[in-house]
Amino acid sequence: MYNPDYDYGANDRYKIVYLVSNNTSGLYTETGKSFEHWASLSNVDYQGLLDFGGDIDAFFSQLPQLARDYDGLVMDADSNVYDRVAEVLEPTGTPWMSFMAAPRDYTLDAAPLTHPYIGFEQYDVGAFHAEYLINKAKETWPDVDLSEFGFITVDYSAAPPLHEREVGAYDKVMEIAPEFINEGRYFVADTATLGLFTADISQQVVNSVLSMNPQITRWLVFGEIDDMAQGAAAALDLMGYNDDSWVTAFGGTALQQQWDTGRQSAWKSANYLPQSIFTEPIYFTLYAFMNGDATPETIFPEWKNKNEDTTHGSFATRLLPYYEILFDNYKHVLKWSDLYANSNIFPNYPTEGITRDDFSVTLPVPAFYK
Helix, strand or coil, X not given: CCCCCCCHHHCCCCEEEEEECCCCCHHHHHHHHHHHHXXXXXXXXXXXXXXXXXXXXHHHHHHHHHHHHCCEEEEECCHHHHHHHHHHHCCCCCCEEECCCCCECCCCCCCCECCCEEECCHHHHHHHHHHHHHHHHHHHCCCCCHHHEEEEEEECCCCHHHHHHHHHHHHHHHHHCCHHHXXXXXXXXXXXXXXXXXXXXXXXXXXXHHHHCCCCCEEEXXXXXXXXXXXXXXXXXXXXXXXXXXXXXXXXXXXXXXHHCCCCCCEEEEEECCHHHHHHHHHHHHHHHHCCCCCCCCCCHHHCCCCCCCCCCCCCEEECCCEEEXXXXXXXXXXXXXXXXXXXXXXXXXXXXXXXXCCCCCCCCCHHHC
């Protein structure tokens, strides 16, 4: 984590770049701004975001040279290729960290880690959001029976980390409201059937579910990422279901940008970790590697999950918190992140009543890790 009392200027001035193998969106752009901010506080030359537009061949053809050109790499590669990333970078010795997806080897059944990961347990994310939506339905429409709602998870089954969220959501619905599944009111709108998980494709697959089930006019929708929730909300809007539906996402940058324009829709919430809070431990772990303060095998020893397969080595999975954002509180959460990070990413948001201790940026190690 960032240490304001540490003299980063006494160390070498490292040079890093942010690599994105898929098409970029606002989420990646805001992430890049956060990496740039932390670099400015730690005497590091951040040279921007390099977008490969979904061209995996180009990504791998340039990766060896990029490893030679930079002291450290942070990347959002396709989740299915991190086994190759580890193979390519191991001979170079160039420090790296993944951002959103865990660096796992999905060619093996156990999908072992190939590197440390800082982020989330994807199955638990899905389970949390399923319970969250069902509770929101009960709180928001107390006089409406759950039997009037349909439940949609917008998925991308081609990416195992995202699909784990759908599995978690399904299992939680089966546990706490099995009537959705037993009565055929639980649906998966899989963007992989049409390509990528863009907002446009998400709108198409959700619209297909809505059109095939006109008897359902109230919907609970879990978008695994922002683009999925954005597309789902657009589909609901076209059908006139905004006021009677609740879309949530694991993300929130696009929702914050939508709210900044004054627009509200069926996308009513997100469970969100501001980019500066998300990127801090990832960035400074990369810094520790570049500076020789830790190695991938020694970082965060308390976060090593005893249940993990160690085929590629023993690596930590450090979990991060996330916070509910609604239209009424999102500026508070985001301005707090500015105060915490000593940044000014949201200069127009009010500061009154906000303290640096409003939210915790750390979690305890879960019992099942030990």
